[in-house]
Amino acid sequence: MTDLSTLPRPQARPADAVAGFCADVLAGLAGRPKAISPKYFYDEAGSRLFDRICRLPEYYPTRTELEILSAHAGDIGAFAGAGAALVEFGSGSSEKVRLLLDAMQAPAAYVPIDISGPHMRAAIARLARAYPAVAMQPVEADFTRLAALPPIGAPGRKVGFFPGSTIGNFTPEAAAGFLAGAGAMLGAGAAFVVGFDLAKDAEILDAAYNDNQGVTAAFNLNLLARINRELGADFDLAGFRHRAFYDPAAGRVEMHLESLAAQTVRIAGTPIAFARGETIHTENSYKYAPAAFAELARGAGWRERALWTDARGWFAVALLERG
Numbered sequence: 378m379t380d381l382s383t384l385p386r387p388q389a390r391p392a393d394a395v396a397g398f399c400a401d402v403l404a405g406l407a408g409r410p411k412a413i414s415p416k417y418f419y420d421e422a423g424s425r426l427f428d429r430i431c432r433l434p435e436y437y438p439t440r441t442e443l444e445i446l447s448a449h450a451g452d453i454g455a456f457a458g459a460g461a462a463l464v465e466f467g468s469g470s471s472e473k474v475r476l477l478l479d480a481m482q483a484p485a486a487y488v489p490i491d492i493s494g495p496h497m498r499a500a501i502a503r504l505a506r507a508y509p510a511v512a513m514q515p516v517e518a519d520f521t522r523l524a525a526l527p528p529i530g531a532p533g534r535k536v537g538f539f540p541g542s543t544i545g546n547f548t549p550e551a552a553a554g555f556l557a558g559a560g561a562m563l564g565a566g567a568a569f570v571v572g573f574d575l576a577k578d579a580e581i582l583d584a585a586y587n588d589n590q591g592v593t594a595a596f597n598l599n600l601l602a603r604i605n606r607e608l609g610a611d612f613d614l615a616g617f618r619h620r621a622f623y624d625p626a627a628g629r630v631e632m633h634l635e636s637l638a639a640q641t642v643r644i645a646g647t648p649i650a651f652a653r654g655e656t657i658h659t660e661n662s663y664k665y666a667p668a669a670f671a672e673l674a675r676g677a678g679w680r681e682r683a684l685w686t687d688a689r690g691w692f693a694v695a696l697l698e699r700g
Contacts (some may be wrong), residue, residue, distance in 0.1 A: 381679040389409035399608050399645050406649045406657070413600060415546050415632075415660040416492055416519060419469075421459040424496040428470055429698070433592060435584045438542050441570045441692040446476045449685045451572040453536075453570055453696060456478030456682065460533035462486040464563065466543075469493075471500040473540045477570070478508055484533035484687050486512040490520045493604070494686040521555065526562050535640040538568075542692070544573050545629070545663040549673060560699045569679060569697040576664040577691055586621035588628050594619035597632055597659055610644040620656065669691055 382596035398417065405413045419427065431439035446453075457463075459482040463472055476485055487504065491497040492590050494517040504594055514527060529535070544552050549572045559569065579637030587595055597619045601612040620633040633656035665673075670693070671681045686693045 378596065390508055395607055402604060402608065402642060403647055403649075407642070410656065410658055410660040411651075416521065417603065417661070418596065418600055419491070419493045419496070420599075420607075421493060421598045423603065423629070424469060424493045424595060426592060426599060428590050430588070430596060433588045433590065435588045436573075436593075437496065437581070437585060438574055438680055441687050441689075442540055442542075443473060443476070444648055444686050444687055445692065445694045446473060446571075449683075449694065450476045450480035452683065453477055453568075454482060456696060457481050457484075457536045458533050460482050460485045460528045460531055462533070462535050463538055464488040464490070464526065464529075464535060465538040465540075465557065467492075467539070467541070467647055468497055468500065468515075469495075469541070470496070472502055474538060475504070475507070477505075477538065478511065479534075481536075484508075484511050486514055486529050487513045488516060488529060490516045490518055490523060491520050492517070493625050495699050497544035509580060518598065523562070525665065526670040535563045535567045537563050537567060537571075540572040540694075542572055542574040542662065545665070546661060547663070548661070549663065553673055553677045556679060562676045563699060565699055568682075569629060569695075569699070571674075571695045571697060573693055573695065574662065574664050575686070575693055576628060576666055579625060580693075582623040582630050582664070593632075595619065597621075597634055600659060601634065602645060608645050613640070616640055617657075625659075628664055629656065630660075630662040630664070632662075633658055633682055653668055665693075666672060670695060675686050 403421055423634050425672055430436050456647055461481055463477060463484055468491045471489055476523060497515055501513050505513050547555055598614050601614055604610045616637050617634045618637060619633050621630060623630050635656045636651035639653045640651050667684055674697050679699055681695055682698050683696040684693055
């Protein structure tokens with residue numbers, strides 16, 4: 378099991394960001410069932426833990442998507458054309474984007490959007506050294522609440538990039554809303570490269586979210602540690618456990634934090650009661666059939682120009698174009 382105390386302590390956050398975090402947490406824990414948005418996983422410690430998850434033997438999405446992108450980056454680069462601006466939603470460590478930057482013809486700008494500012498800035502510093510001709514325009518923001526992109530000095534097409542099957546964290550309805558909103562920001566004629574996970578055997582999915590090293594459990598529990606650090610809460614992490622399972626009827630993996638006893642936690646002075654066995658629903662990861670995803674994208678104003686999968690049919694990358 379990963380020891381959370383060994384992870385770096387995050388830098389102080391602006392007061393308005395902390396207030397918004399607190400309001401969202403209290404609202405989510407007041408609901409039935411209790412839930413907290415997965416976007417709050419990604420403080421500095423959570424982002425580092427997720428990078429470790431991506432390297433786990435059980436966690437196939439990252440290496441499978443990299444395999445697909447490696448094989449088809451040239452196709453994406455050709456479609457993007459010269460002087461394009463690459464806009465990544467939820468950029469994280471910005472590693473996969475290197476495949477696209479290498480394949481594109483004189484990309485003019487890279488615009489990463491991420492809620493974890495310190496993690497993003499460290500990644501951009503590395504990228505700037507590797508791609509000195511590409512203007513780096515990082516945006517520290519929640520991309521689900523971003524209304525518009527900053528001015529981008531690029532003569533060519535805007536190309537959105539949304540890898541890692543993060544689209545699966547949305548309900549299908551919310552995913553359609555995100556795709557439509559991203560289309561409005563990127564504009565007519567834009568392209569969008571979206572990675573999504575495909576439906577498969579429950580055994581493979583359950584293993585991917587319950588790794589033997591306990592890194593995914595630590596990632597999930599770090600959400601409570603973050604609430605303690607930033608909101609002055611008193612969660613006892615030993616009083617909760619990680620739970621993840623595939624629900625075939627809903628077509629999604631669910632992650633939860635389960636209370637191991639009846640207990641009361643205080644967050645910013647507000648008491649939150651937990652029954653034994655009660656959970657906080659922290660994440661969904663929807664799995665799609667290719668035809669279902671194409672229909673979802675079409676309803677949000679995108680047409681599918683290409684779809685690539687790995688040889689096992691575990692993961693897919695779609696190339697979309699805005700009308």
